[in-house]
Amino acid sequence: MRSSDTALSVAVDIGGTFTDVALQDRATGAVWRAKTPSVPSDPSQAFVAGVLLALAQSGRAPDQLDRVLHGTTVATNMILESKGARAALVTTAGFRHVLSIGRQDIPRRANLYAWVKPTRPVPASRVFEVTERIAAGGAVLEPLDEASVRRAAEACRKMAVSAVAVCLLHAYANPDHERRVAEILTEELTGVSITASIDVLPVVREYERTLATALNAVVTPGVSTYVGRLEDRLKDLSVAAPLMLMQSNGGVAGASRIRQAAVTTALSGPAAGVVGARQAAAACGIDNIITVDIGGTSADICLIEAGRIKLTQHGQVGNWPLPLPMVDMVTIGAGGGSIARVKNGGLVVGPESAGAVPGPAAYGRGGQVATVTDAHVVLGHLPDSLLDGGMGLDASAARDVVATTVAEPLGLSLEAAARGILSVVDNHMVGALRVVSVERGYNPRDFTLVPFGGAGPLHGCALASLLGVTRVMIPVAPGVLCADGLLGADIRAEFSRTLPRAGTVDIDVAEAIFAELDAKAEAWLVGERVAVDQRSSTRTALMRYRGQGGEVPTQWVGEARALEAAFEATHKALYGFTLDAPIECVTLRVEAVGAVANPPRQSCPPGSGAKPVAHRSMLVGRALAMVPVYDRGTLGAGDQFSGPAIVTQLDATTLVEPGWLVTVHESGALLLTVSG
Secondary structure, three states: OOOOOOOOEEEEEEOOOEEEEEEEEOOOOEEEEEEEEEOOOHHHHHHHHHHHHHHHOOOOOHHHHHEEEEEEEEHHHHHHHHOOOOOEEEEEEEOOOHHOOOOOOOOOOOOOOOOOOOHHHHHOHHEEEEOEEEEEOOEEEEOOOHHHHHHHHHHHHHOOOEEEEEOOOOOOOOOHHHOOOOOOOHOOOOOOOEEHHHOOOOOOOOHHHHHHHHHHHHHHHHHHHHHHHHHHHHHOOOOOOOOEEOOOOOEEEEEHHHOOOOOHOOHHHHHHHHHHHHHHHHHHHOEEEEEEEEEOOEEEEEEEEEEEOEEEEOEEEOOEEEOOOOOOOOOEEEOOOOEEEEEEEEEEEEEEEOOOOOOOHOOOOOOOOOEEEEEEEEEEOOOOOOOOOOEEEEEEEEHHHHHHHHHHHHHOOHHHHHHHHHHHHHHHHHHHHHOOOHHHHOHHOOOOEEHHHHHHHHHHHHHHHHHHHEEEEEEHHHHHHHHHHHHHHEEEEEEEEEEEEEEEOOOHHHHHHHEEEHHHHHHHHHHOOOHHHEEEEEEEEEEEEEOOOOOOOEEEOHHHHHHHHHHHHHHHHHOOOOOOOOOEEEEEEEEEOOOOOOOOOOOOEEEEOOOOOOEEEEEEEOEEEEEEEHHHHHHHHHHHEEEEEEEEEEOOOOEEEEEEEEEHHHHHHHHEOOOO
16 A cells, blocks of 8 residues: 555545545544535535645645545435436346346335335346356356357447446356356447446345346446546546545445446445444444434444444345445435425425435525424524534524424424424434344443434434433544544455355365455455555355355354354344254355554543533423533533533534533543433
8 A cells, every 4th residue: 555754544425415524644643624515416526625625724735645535425326316327238048037026025114015116227128138058056058159149239239328237147156158248248339338247246146146237337337437537636636646435345445446346335425434433432442332324314323233343235225135245234314404394294204305405494505395404403403503604504494494384284383393303303213223223132222322424413312312322422523424434444345256056064165265265355455555464354154044045144264063153153143043954155255354554543632621602592391591502622531511502513513412411532522421
């Protein structure tokens, strides 16, 4: 990896409303942060604007940067909004309708008789078959007919597609046919992006593998264009550092890997926030946390036990299962911009959002619907302006929309309507918090709640009270924690291969496959310029009881009986039981990591007693009261104060409700505990 005397890293996280930037001198640990409005029409504009703001604060020049990190929602948005490239799919003869058939299950909350299967990312009219057949064990049953591939290429040309996904039956067991198909399509279709399943998800299960490959094809042209635009803008700034992008697995990778597997960046922003929350908690000596990242549109929730971020291969983006390794989290449509409306005589909040433009009515950009942020303004939870005075709030507009769209239709007072909006959205989030804790066998009272994001600290006390949690931690910079997380993210990638035949563990066969995967991992780490002493890898076996439809990741221990025992222990911890059934090993995985050295940890200077900088009128219970407002920049380690109170800073506002005691930790974090 590059190094320089300055060792200057910059991290940029682009959200729907704001773009957050964190600039760090790794030699000293000093951090400068900036926040600027996002530009949905061209996110790269906000990227550059934010970087320049942070550099100006530090007094450094762009050419001093040696590490540029980025979390992006470009791929996620294209998947959610079905706005990706016009793509085709090339598959084995007889398997044209794999995507259309999918699985037999329907969404959890859908009605069996009313659910309509969503439109597939590649319709059947753009799926083309080629003649070939590989057996599950890798043997060639039918040779590849290259003429059929060229006919498929001609059909793609006539359809004017800009991307093609290639997913042949059992290609994970023998990739030769799929490699050759990709080569022919590349020759025949100049300028068209070609994605092969063996480069995206070389594992068993045709639907999931085909879907992941198709989604990658759909998003790759857009992501590649976007990454190229960023690289050009960085070049214009004389930045020579390579661009690294956050992946859903909680690690970063270079632009070349992202261009090959762009779909791995889905949910990259929330993953960075989880990494940042773990780091902030570790600085306070806290290992067990539940994170809730509340932005303008969504709330992303994750449980971390013993400081370990868990990955899942059962993740989902929008309507689609995406079995790539990603941080195990639950995402719901609940954020500061979530729209509140009266529907069928009741109050509904979200999942629709007012977004960045026009945004909440309080932002003064023409918003005409009530949002969660407007409710906070009505109740006095927010100051008169945000971003250290850089963005004024229109309290009159907030009151008007809450009154006309919620209070009057329901026959409520203005304050009761605003309280109702917050109550609905809080209970919606608590439901998701229970999914990651109670429904998985964890008692949330054993964890510390870590709310972050622009809106997270406004809801921390309320969510904790509903869950029975007695400690809340607010990170130093909660509104830009995703950017902070990027700064500390390791370089990471996974390499998997399904066994030729599921069955009892054959150590010799597994070791041979692991050797191949280790070689790929090592080559990738070399390509990412990771120093030898920073490289590491871990081996995992995906195992199941015979007859089960899903696997449990189990750390590889190199001995059959010990591996089976480890699987049963993990299975019991997850599901509460074990079975008297044969145990099978299905897929092997190697995770390659390039560790990032931790810079010196900055400590908060000792405080001299918390002193309010102002008082403001806020609804406390059912009565208005003047509550103290603290500027977080004036608080020092050891300072304490009790709620009700408001804490303001550049990137977020913290609401301290009655009955909570705030203590400033030496790391700078705020620790909120139930008083009395």
